[in-house]
Amino acid sequence: MSAAVLHVPDRPSWKCHNCEAAWPCQLAKDDIMATSDRTSRMIYLSLYMADAIVDQPGVDPNAIFKRLVGWALGS
Numbered sequence: 001m002s003a004a005v006l007h008v009p010d011r012p013s014w015k016c017h018n019c020e021a022a023w024p025c026q027l028a029k030d031d032i033m034a035t036s037d038r039t040s041r042m043i044y045l046s047l048y049m050a051d052a053i054v055d056q057p058g059v060d061p062n063a064i065f066k067r068l069v070g071w072a073l074g075s
Contacts, residue, residue: 012055045069
């Protein structure tokens with residue numbers, strides 16, 4: 001992600017630190033897509049997914065996958 005973007009996850013809520021939307025918010029998604037290739041993007045998002053699963057043990061891991069990684073698979 002570019003250093004100028006402040007749309008990063010706020011742990012343990014996993015809301016955007018800047019706009020408070022569910023992370024990754026649309027601005028974070030746009031930045032991730034613009035600044036990384038598919039492999040880098042998948043690694044980056046998968047690492048965040050692992051953290052989110054630990055931070056939110058009551059949330060279905062499949063839902064976390066869809067939210068953090070699934071959106072980027074089609075690109």
